[in-house]
């Protein structure tokens with residue numbers, strides 16, 4: 001007959017503190033802030049690890065996926081950081097049935113499919129019949145004035161800027177890829193009492209410089225409308241900040257447009273922290289299409305010289321005075337008092 005061993009009481013188990021520390025440093029960065037807070041209540045060692053993860057999260061919203069860290073700064077309340085999944089570029093939609101996880105705040109830097117050294121992932125790409133990239137250039141001088149690169153000459157539709165893409169022979173340092181090297185200007189995310197988190201310049205940014213793209217989940221219009229309904233309900237109490245944007249690319253006839261929706265609420269980059277200003281702010285948006293990509297990317301450039309410690313803002317659109325529209329605190333002299341609320 002087989003004898004079963006009595007269980008070892010927890011006090012007698014051989015727990016090496018360094019093993020506990022190593023395992024926790026691997027597992028805890030996958031937790032949400034709420035889960036981390038719960039774990040930190042269990043013992044002093046886990047509280048110490050949770051605290052260091054929180055500090056690391058607050059020191060870089062981009063999880064090392066951008067060229068420079070983008071820290072959170074909060075002197076108005078107790079939120080150390082905002083929680084979301086980081087993507088440097090557009091990404092397919094995630095299922096809401098399975099909560100997304102991303103390691104954030106561990107001792108080692110983040111690893112992901114979109115690492116900063118990689119050329120921006122094109123979600124929908126033009127290919128020829130063999131499945132190869134259908135467009136691209138092979139020139140050595142692209143980006144240089146008068147270089148004659150076919151990628152920069154093809155402007156696409158109205159107002160769409162064209163850059164080299166995945167099918168081109170040139171690399172990331174090509175002068176015709178200004179929006180593909182990640183966020184090269186230094187930024188920080190500052191907490192404001194009334195507007196919530198806000199994106200700030202952490203260096204002087206000259207007029208015309210690429211700042212960041214609006215990265216997030218690409219949604220169908222049906223999914224965007226469904227999500228917007230849910231977001232509107234949550235946002236009405238003022239404690240939730242949705243970041244769903246509708247982008248329209250006008251066809252040459254201007255009688256029709258391509259519409260797509262980018263939701264940076266759950267999955268996005270730091271562009272999700274750019275607040276609205278009724279005076280148009282200091283950023284403008286441009287659609288940038290990389291050669292061979294079907295969908296353009298929505299990119300932010302500085303519309304004027306921006307000083308260090310200045311908030312980065314743009315206009316969310318025209319104000320339609322809906323009864324549920326949120327109050328605007330942009331502080332500009334032409335403030336209309338309400339945030340624009342587009343009907344998705």
Ligand SMILES: C[S@@+](CC[C@H](N)C(=O)[O-])C[C@H]1O[C@@H](n2cnc3c(N)ncnc32)[C@H](O)[C@@H]1O
Pocket residue numbers: 082194195196197198235240241242243244272273274275276277326327328329330339
């Ligand atoms: C894309 S998010 C911007 C980041 C947001 N402040 C946050 O904390 O995550 C849009 C939300 O920010 C807030 N917001 C943006 N601009 C604002 C403004 N001028 N005045 C008041 N709230 C603003 C609103 O709650 C809006 O729904």
